[in-house]
Amino acid sequence: MAKILIVDDSEAYLHSLAKLVEAEGHEVITASSGEQGVEEAKAGRPDVILMDIVMPGMSGFQATRKISKDDATKNIPIIFVTTKDQETDRIWGMRQGAIAYITKPVDKKELVNAINKALLS
Numbered sequence: 001m002a003k004i005l006i007v008d009d010s011e012a013y014l015h016s017l018a019k020l021v022e023a024e025g026h027e028v029i030t031a032s033s034g035e036q037g038v039e040e041a042k043a044g045r046p047d048v049i050l051m052d053i054v055m056p057g058m059s060g061f062q063a064t065r066k067i068s069k070d071d072a073t074k075n076i077p078i079i080f081v082t083t084k085d086q087e088t089d090r091i092w093g094m095r096q097g098a099i100a101y102i103t104k105p106v107d108k109k110e111l112v113n114a115i116n117k118a119l120l121s
Contacts, residue, residue: 002119003027007037009055017050024112034058039065041073048118053082061096068097077118085086
C-alpha cells in the first residue's frame with residue numbers, strides 16, 4: 001500500500017480519483033490547490049503525487065517545479081492528471097519533472113499502470 005497525494009481544485013475529481021486510488025488499496029491524501037499540494041508533499045511525504053494543471057493561484061506546472069527542486073520532495077514521482085490535452089502541454093509537463101501525463105476523463109487502467117510504474121521507480 002502506498003500513500004498517494006491527489007492535487008486538484010475540483011471536488012468532483014478529488015472524490016473520483018480518491019475512490020479509484022483507494023480501490024487499488026492505497027492511502028489517499030488530498031490538496032485542493034497547488035500551494036496546498038506543495039505543503040502536503042513536504043508534510044505528508046507521499047509515495048506518488050497526482051497533479052492537476054489548471055488551478056487558481058499556483059498551477060500544477062508551478063507546483064511540480066517547486067516539488068521537483070526541493071531536496072525534501074524531489075524524489076517523489078509526479079503524474080499529471082489534467083484536461084490539457086495538447087502535445088505542447090504534455091511536453092512542457094514532462095519538462096517540469098513529471099514522470100507521466102494522463103488526460104481527463106481518466107482511463108482507470110492507464111492511471112493504475114502509471115501509479116504502479118511510479119512506485120517501482
